[in-house]
Amino acid sequence: MSSQSPRRNLAKELAAAAAAYQSAAVIPHCPSCAAPCCKLDKLVLELDWAQTKGLWRLEESRKEFDKRLAAGRGPIEIRPANGLYYAHSRPCPAFDASCGCTVYTTPLKPVGCSDFPVYEDEGRITADLRCEAVDLEALKATISNTLGPDARIRQSADKEFPFLVTLTVKR
Ligand code: SF4
Ligand code: SF4
Structure with a gap:
């Protein structure tokens, strides 16, 4: 039992x-799929810093990246909020039109993508x-x-x- x-x-x-x-x-x-969700035209991707850094291949520190975003010089599809980052309106950098998600089996994949x-x-x-x-x-x-x-x-x-x-x- x-x-x-x-x-x-x-x-x-x-x-x-x-x-x-x-x-x-x-x-x-x-x-x-005729309208892949990974294009992020409808969905918003919620990311922690490690995922943001890995997916966008950022080389600077988080502090420098945040400054860049605040100055309007960061990727325009990313918005910071509540200690996280939200990406919308441009395809996810891990999306490959021919083979789909290139990080599907790695920790870089956000939880929302599995859900x-x-x-x-x-x-x-x-x-x-x-x-x-x-x-x-x-x-x-x-x-x-x-x-x-x-x-x-x-x-x-x-x-x-x-x-x-x-x-x-x-x-
Ligand atoms: S999960 Fe995304 S890519 Fe797959 S069928 Fe649904 S909308 Fe299309
Ligand atoms: S991480 Fe993978 S599954 Fe998630 S939006 Fe990007 S390409 Fe799609």
Whole structure:
């Protein structure tokens, strides 16, 4: 018998279902995607300093880089906030149009890149419909297959960002 709480077990199973769906349905579609998320025209990349330094191949210190950004001489796609950096509106430097992400299996890859477009959070699954590979019915089928036939799945969309859909599961 598992010593973990039912809630934690459910979260683990949902995380496994999200990962299975990403592997089976999303990642295989990426090479032929018509609107790759790595172009960052829709998504914002959240990065720590090590990732920013590595991805943009910066040679200066963080202090010098921050000064450069503040003076408007840094990469215009990067904005600093709350000790982190946010990149938007230009393709990620690790994106290669022919082979995809060149850092996918390295620590340089931001967490958000693994989570997009389907991830578990606090016992629920969030699906981001800005990814053209996401099919909600297929995702629900994957969840049902992982959790069993007694899983009841309820779907709701974010009021402000309706492309973010939450799937809540009860047994
Ligand atoms: S939007 Fe979806 S299918 Fe397209 S590259 Fe990103 S994860 Fe892959
Ligand atoms: S780190 Fe890789 S997966 Fe993430 S945005 Fe850049 S190219 Fe895409």
